[in-house]
Amino acid sequence: MPPTRQTRAGRRPTLRDVARRAGVSTSTASLVFSGKGPVASGTAERVRTAAADLAYAGPDPLASSLRQGRVGTVAVVVEGPLRYAFHDPFALAxxxxxxxxxxxxxxxxxxxxxxxxxxERAVAQLATQAVDAAVFPLCGERDNPVVDHLLARGVPLVGSGAPVHPxxxxxxxDEAAAMALTTRHVLNLGHRRLAHLTMPLRAGAPTSRVTEPDVAGATYPxxxxxxxGFRALAGPDAPVVQAHDLTVEAGEAAARILLDVPDDERPTAIVAQADLLAAGAVRAAEARGLRVPGDLTVTGFDGVDLPWLDHVLTTVDQPGAExxxxxxxxxxxxxxxRPVRDEPFPVRLRVGTTSAPPPSPR
Known part of the structure; x- marks a missing residue:
């Protein structure tokens, strides 16, 4: 088949086109062109054949030359649509x-x-960009194909807990120790019917009660x-519900599952993994005529400013800007x-107006 210089009319072939034609990931194709990673000879040959078929000559030579020096640009990789990051006050901070x-x-x-x-779409985008370093600022999935691609180019990488890679x-x-701050606070107030409201444990997870297979299959560290951290103190039998998204609305929907039970089974405290989820839990409680914290204690995580909430959350204060x-x-x-290595980030418990001892038995 003669070389085709365009995959579609008016568009030059890209590294992603080559990867698709060769039946490999974009990061594997990138390693073949960089020559800096272990790729099986048969796989490398398929990539080179696909590149020849598409008349793809390799990464942009200007970008390659710029990468030898400094271009003044740092890639900031955000999992999911950018608009979600701009709606989350902790992400914005x-x-x-x-x-x-x-x-x-x-x-x-x-x-x-x-x-x-x-x-892989992010790999294809970065393959044409000259960057000095890359940051994964919002903790996402444990594994990310961007890592191998950028490490093969010698690009320094920084994150906040994920991707997990040396x-x-x-x-x-320390997520477990931080979550223990609010859990222990609630237990010390005298609560024994605790429930947990989690962020999604993996991509695409629905709002639902968490089962052991959900825990085993978690991909968000x-x-x-x-x-x-919650289970270590509250025990493995405490009810847990995951929200499908990190929003107030998702938190409210998840909290309804925890609260729609007989009164003698209803939790007296909900320990949430994020302030937005906790705000949703407050809404769900008040929609059912429950007083926060008189009937239900609610705690959060992050310590963001929520001026529209008629409460000051008891939460884990994790200063986002810092x-x-x-x-x-x-x-x-x-x-x-300079050599860089993992460094700990301290957090603290901030007691607000949403936690109190459990209501007296009637």
């Missing part, structure tokens, strides 16, 4: 802090959306770690040639 630190270093941010249903330096919150700045400093150190 992290991005603000990260931007502040990178701006002070004279570097700009390239926001890269990575659809959860097609993570080549990524993290600003790490932050959610899995917080669940482990976490973003810490990641930005790791990037700066890596680009200065």
């Amino acid at each position: 992290i991005l603000d802090g990260l931007a502040e630190e990178l701006d002070a270093a004279g570097r700009s941010m390239l926001l890269v959306a990575q659809p959860v249903e097609d993570p 080549g990524v330096a993290h600003v790490l919150t 932050d959610a899995a770690g917080r669940l482990a 976490k973003g700045r810490r990641m930005g400093r790791l990037v700066r150190h890596a680009l200065e040639g």
Whole structure:
């Protein structure tokens, strides 16, 4: 078959087109062209044949030359649509802090959306971009194909707990220990009927009660770690419901599952994995005529400002802007040639107006 210089009219072939034609991932095709990764000879030959068929000559030579020096741009990889990140006050705080630190270093941010249903798309986008470093600021899935692609190019990587890879330096919150702060606080108030409201444990998870297969199949390290911290104190039999998304509405829908039970089985405290989910739990409780905290204690996680909520959440205070700045400093150190490694990020319990002792038996 003669070489075809365009996959469609008016469009030049891309690395992603080559990968599809060869039947491999975009990251594997990238490793073949970089020559910096272990790829089976048969696989490499398929990639080169597909490239020849499509008349794909390799990564853009200008970008390749720029990568030998510094271009002043740091890729910021956000899993899911970018609009979700801009609706989450904790995510916004992290991005603000990260931007502040990178701006002070004279570097700009390239926001890269990575659809959860097609993570390879981000690899294809980055294959044509010259970047000095990359950051995964919002803890996503344990594994990410972008990592191998960028490490093969010698790009320093920084994250906040995921992707889990020895080549990524993290600003790490001890998720289990942090979740234990609110769980222990609730137990010390005298609550014994505790329930847990989690973030999604994996991509595409529905709002539902969590089963052991859900726990075993969790791919989001932050959610899995917080669940482990809760269970270590509350016990394995405490009811757990996961929300399908990190929004107030998703939290409200998940909390309804916990609250729609007979009165003598209803939890007296809901320990949530995020402030937005906790705000949803407050809404669900008040819609049922329950008083917070008189009838139901609700706790959150992150410590974001929710001025529209008629309560001050008891929560784990995790300053997002400072976490973003810490990641930005790791990037700066890596680009200065300094060794970087995981560093812990401290959090604290902040007691608000949504926690109190359980109601007296009637």
